[in-house]
Amino acid sequence: MKRVNFERRTTRRGDAQRRGSILVEFALVAFALYLLLAAGISLGRAIFAGQVVQSAAHSMARELATISLGPGSATLDFDAALARPSVRARIYDPSALVIDRDLYPTAADLDAYFAGLPVVNQLLRPLYVVDRVGGANYLRYPGALVTGPDGLTVMIPRVATAEDGTTTVVDWVAPVEEVLPVGQTTSHFGIDAPDTQWAGVASVRVSYPYQSATLSAFGADGTPATGAGGGGGLPAGYALAGGSDAGLYAGDLGLGEQFAYGRSVRPFRKLITGQASFRREVVE
Secondary structure: OOOOOHHHHHHHHHHHHHHHHHHHHHHHHHHHHHHHHHHHHHHHHHHHHHHHHHHHHHHHHHHHHHOOOOOOHHHOOHHHHHOOHHHHHHOOOHHHHEEEHHHOOOHHHHHHHHHOOOHHHHHHHHHOEEEEEOOEEEEEOOOEEEEEOOEEEEEEEEEEEOOOOOEEEEEEEOOEEEOOOOOOOOOOOOOOOOOOOOOOEEEEEEEEEEEEEEEEEEOOOOHHHHOOOOOOOOOOOOEEOOOOOOOOOOOOOOOOOEEEOOEEEEEEEEEEEEEEEEEOOOOO
């Protein structure tokens, strides 16, 4: 009569059950670890971006407060000061926010180009993104690609998103702008500003549209890449330059596109700003 080893058969069945439970436990733990990793990466990028824009704002406010802008500069407003050739050459040039990458094919060429840019553009370089529009390759600051008085540049839309994923542009923000006291609309860069407490102060805000590469949150099918909401409300003289290929900063408004659970969604997005103020030391 054949003898059956019931103990060995039971042991094999128990090993298979344990292996199955281990796989289930690993799947649960791995999902939690992925969420922690993604959150950590996103938080780290946001902190890094905040440090970059704060450094850029501090440097720009200090330079504007100490640079000689030439005769009649004492009563200039902020926008007029930014248009001065000395500021464009030394401090900040909005036309250098968009770079045709094909003109600088090697890393050495690109480094040499950035070395000749104003100080704020150099400081913002770590935040530039690669974009492809109409067959052209760009290295540019994030936001909406627009044409303006300075050629191709960038403007940042502040948007509101409804529950159905519809995106509406609330207003437009320049990457660099003046910080004004609450309730005021007149520049206080000139020493003749109405509010004598703030007169002659260089106050700068640098804005950066941070978008998460690891966490998706907004949007319905089809809306992220097209930038629903249109380009209404752009400042006079500016127009949208057209959409870009699919990607994190895709679409007319630069709101990006990601894929989650088989559908296209708009990535998590927050506007990060850095601010600094210095009283002007040089007026002419």
